[in-house]
Amino acid sequence: MNFEELKAKDKQYIANTYARFDVWIQSGKNAACRDESGKEYIDFGSGIGVNVLGYCNPGWVEAVTKQLSALQHTSNLYYTEPAVALAEKLCKATGYRKVFFANSGAEANEGMIKAARKYSFDRYGEGRSTIISLQNSFHGRTVTTLSATGQDHYHEFFFPFTGGFVFAPMNDIEALKASADETTCAVMVELIQGEGGVMAADVEFIQQVRKFCDERDLLLLIDEVQTGVGHTGHFLASEAFGVKGDITSLAKGLGGGLPIGAVLLSEKTESVLSYGDHGSTFGANPVVCAGANYVVDQILQKGFLEEVQKKGLYIRDKLSQLEAVEELSGLGLMIGILPKEKKAGELANECLKQGLLILTAKNKLRMLPPLTISYEEIDRGLAVLESVLK
Ligand SMILES: Cc1ncc(COP(=O)(O)O)c(C=O)c1O
Structure with missing residues (x-):
């Protein structure tokens, strides 16, 4: 051809x-x-x-093909080693406590949003589920992650969108605070808005958001799908901003070229998702995780x-x-x-x-x-x- x-x-x-x-x-x-x-x-x-x-990358190809010849997939009903090794590595590298594996950035963000809402439901009951997202953000292409995306042109055609998202301008802490009310459960940010034009948030703003979240028991959700896994010169960009999220999402670079997403859950949120609350047929696939293990090992050298x-x-x-x-x-x-x-x-x-x-x-x-x-x-x-x- x-x-x-x-x-x-x-x-x-x-x-x-x-x-x-x-x-x-x-x-x-x-x-x-x-x-x-x-x-x-x-x-x-x-x-x-x-x-x-x-x-x-020859080492990555070897890790992937070796796993491919041993076990390409089994369901999450059974134990496999590459996923456990990867989760342990990610937790040790980032200080998070547990990982949920998905297949893409949008899926990781879906998991992050679900975990945030469940955390709030478990503690405060119904009616506290609104997430403050930032204007000009991008969080994915599923209906819910489009809803979380702070750009109007993504909110066309596919009605009805998922409710419960409001938008605040980046780098204006007073405006963000003003957009919170008794229904708010979380604030969701990209530390550097990638699709939005490589726009970095101010460190001071992010630290103020962290403080505000702590005062109100709101969860800070950090979308590191694009910033995570080394591209900023830090394993997580949040290290450069001097904050830790309550949940962080990863994808893109983590697999080194195979589809993966990960939801990193902190001390506060590690127990929120339990049996049956979330799942994915392909999530934690052993071949993908074998590649990701190699990626993380290299980056942490x-x-x-x-x-x-x-x-x-x-x-x-x-x-x-x-x-x-x-x-x-x-x-x-x-x-x-x-x-x-x-x-x-x-x-x-x-x-x-x-x-x-x-x-x-x-x-x-x-x-x-x-x-x-x-x-x-x-x-x-x-x-x-x-x-x-x-
Ligand atoms: C910050 C951010 N979140 C989420 C996504 C969506 O990731 P995916 O395309 O893997 O679903 C992207 C993709 O560009 C992104 O940059």
Whole structure:
């Protein structure tokens, strides 16, 4: 099949929900991938923050294939070792107490929302279930996570949406407090709004939210689907903000390229979900967990996250010298680039032609490269970006 035939069949047989870039990716190694003609691209997007160890990391491939040959799946009615090992690792790395495994970011957030509402129901009974979410947030594509998303255009067509979400502006603690009432049970935040344009919350604001939650026994729900698992140079971005959530959701990078979501439950919330309250056929799949164990082991190795921070600073330093860059945002290797004049979408398409895959978010270019990207790969990608920005 040639590329034109592939595109035609894609259009014919796959629901047309994605505006794809004009490229057919066939293989990859670390931060570089190839199309059907053999042309190489540096990938600054890592499949939207997923391939944290790059394409086809040999250790990860070995961990996954070894598990695949032993046991590909069994139901959650039985014990398996990879999920237990992963849960233990995540708890020890983050200070959370228990993990519920799901298959995606939206599912992890669904679990987080359910756990928050159940916590409140168990303590206070009915009528205390409203969650304050932030304007401009993004929490997923299921009906409930769309409802939790603070952007109006996600609240079209799919009525009726799940009730019980109100929205407060980021970085305005008084407005957030004013949006709380006796029905409120939780506050849900992204510490850096990824899809919303790589917009970091102020540390002080997040700490004030934490304090407010403690005063009212509201749960702080932190969506670390995009910020978690190393991209900010910390295992959890919350470490950089000096707070711990009552529940945190993870997904994307955790599996290193296989679908996983995780709900991290703290001391306060660890016992909220009990038999029958929640479940998932594929959640805690042994192959996916074997890959995730490898990812977490690598990221927690001494010096790994410091190296992520150094690479982040290196990239920021180079980008900040470019005349065509108006502003940089984000943390570590989660980077937003506001171009001075040109449109982000047009720039991303031009980058593609010149051999660079880069993401956009609102009016910005967005980088979420693999954490293992080499300096040589960074320089090659930045050279393209620089010439396109000019
Ligand atoms: C912060 C955040 N939450 C949730 C999601 C949804 O994750 P998924 O697409 O895996 O359902 C995303 C995806 O971009 C995200 O960035």
